[in-house]
């Protein structure tokens with residue numbers, strides 16, 4: 001490892017970067033890169049603490065704004081123990097440009113999402129238990145709570161074409177993007193969950209929220225037959241959120 005000092009900022013901003021850092025990457029703002037890495041570490045640890053990922057599973061990636069690069073977690077690495085020096089930087093083709101560890105085996109899926117959904121600045125993949133119940137069954141999560149409409153616009157879809165973890169199949173990657181264009185969360189059949197957010201905070205909130213929604217829905221299905229919101233009710237709730245919910249944006 002080498003230390004790189006950002007000339008614009010004081011010595012407190014000395015950041016550790018791997019020695020194999022790519023030449024083009026040297027143009028990336030160091031303070032910005034440090035912030036993105038902190039986001040990825042924070043999300044990884046929070047996913048672990050919230051029990052949305054276990055062992056070495058789960059993946060977090062965030063695009064470095066204004067660049068073709070993505071910071072991603074390494075493969076086979078416990079999210080609860082991750083530090084900035086463990087992270088890998090890849091380009092949108094999935095090629096490693098910086099880092100001493102192998103990137104996630106889900107790198108092709110993550111970079112494909114970053115590349116094809118412009119709002120997807122941060123992408124999170126979990127095996128969160130209750131949402132995974134629906135994914136195992138190949139079932140979408142029906143829309144039975146208002147927060148599901150607020151955050152995901154309605155049902156949480158299941159990806160239509162999907163085979164195995166680590167897929168590089170273009171049709172399957174397109175199918176994942178297609179599902180994520182319906183909702184900012186989707187289910188990977190017999191595997192888990194993929195969500196994105198415009199910010200790191202939103203992506204983490206979405207990962208937590210999809211699990212909460214799935215948990216309530218699983219219990220509702222055990223105890224009875226929950227009634228889904230109709231299309232008209234969904235439109236009402238969408239309008240409600242748009243016009244009345246939350247603070248005005250500055």
Ligand SMILES: [Zn+2]
Nearest residue numbers: 057058165192
């Ligand atoms: Zn997985």
